[in-house]
């Protein structure tokens with residue numbers, strides 16, 4: 357039986373970019389997605405199974421009918437303020453469902469696992485680039501729901517010698533496929549670059565700048581934005597590493613380069629040619645002033661290197677994707 361990669365949540369923003377790269381690199385792909393936030397049109401390669409991750413019979417059937425070499429787990433809820441309002445939904449969707457998936461992996465002897473985690477596990481307080489072994493201290497249910505899965509993976513790999521995992525801690529993922537085929541289509545949109553693109557296109561009246569009195573170079577928050585296709589490549593590199601080396605790791609996914617909110621807004625205005633309204637507003641609860649990765653580990657371990665690490669390109673590809681959605 358030929359080997360397959362099972363991509364759970366492959367119809368979503370990041371999962372669909374990984375599926376596209378896997379397809380371009382001739383992997384056999386099976387996608388499990390309930391299409392709650394993802395959509396069918398985002399799937400460019402592979403076979404889609406529409407279903408719930410919590411459906412044990414479905415997982416048993418997938419693991420019995422297909423030869424699954426590795427599981428990539430993207431399915432999860434990602435909106436920080438929503439996690440504060442609905443913690444149990446986050447613990448169910450992000451933590452309990454991942455636990456269930458891992459139980460099924462154990463039952464069916466699936467040995468390689470790649471997990472989508474987040475920089476939100478670090479929490480607040482560090483004013484320098486964070487390393488993977490820096491203390492974790494998530495400040496919201498979203499970060500906590502992901503960190504618990506990180507710990508499960510660590511404990512499972514200690515208890516079960518054959519099992520290996522790579523946890524990827526994403527920083528601020530942005531932009532869209534350079535070919536323009538896929539992008540971020542999620543209905544709830546809180547992310548800065550997407551909102552700036554929507555404001556430039558007139559779909560939002562004004563862009564609020566949440567906090568202009570932070571102790572940073574221009575008073576606004578600094579983030580480490582990473583283009584979604586570079587992030588997707590990190591998954592392929594992690595997969596190749598896992599299969600060859602059989603070792604587990606936690607890796608930051610960012611460029612280690614910071615951009616302020618004001619810088620992002622100025623870049624969107626320049627790229628779009630629209631001087632849209634951007635207004636100083638109160639700080640948003642839970643925003644750390646500074647969140648940046650130290651990416652040395654991933655660069656050394658996986659020989660991963662960025663290709664799309666210009667803010668202008670990230671902003672431009674996000675804008676082009678929003679234009680494409682408007683025309684549909």
Ligand code: UFG
Pocket residue numbers: 434436474475476498527528529546547548549551563564565566567577578579617640643644647
């Ligand atoms: N921002 C604005 N105006 C907006 C939207 C965002 O000023 O309309 C600001 C935010 O306040 C923040 C910065 O832009 O300072 C970036 O905000 P995003 O919402 O784009 O991203 P976050 O940094 O909040 O979120 C990211 C990931 C989360 C992760 C979190 C960890 O998307 O998954 O980092 O802090 F949990």
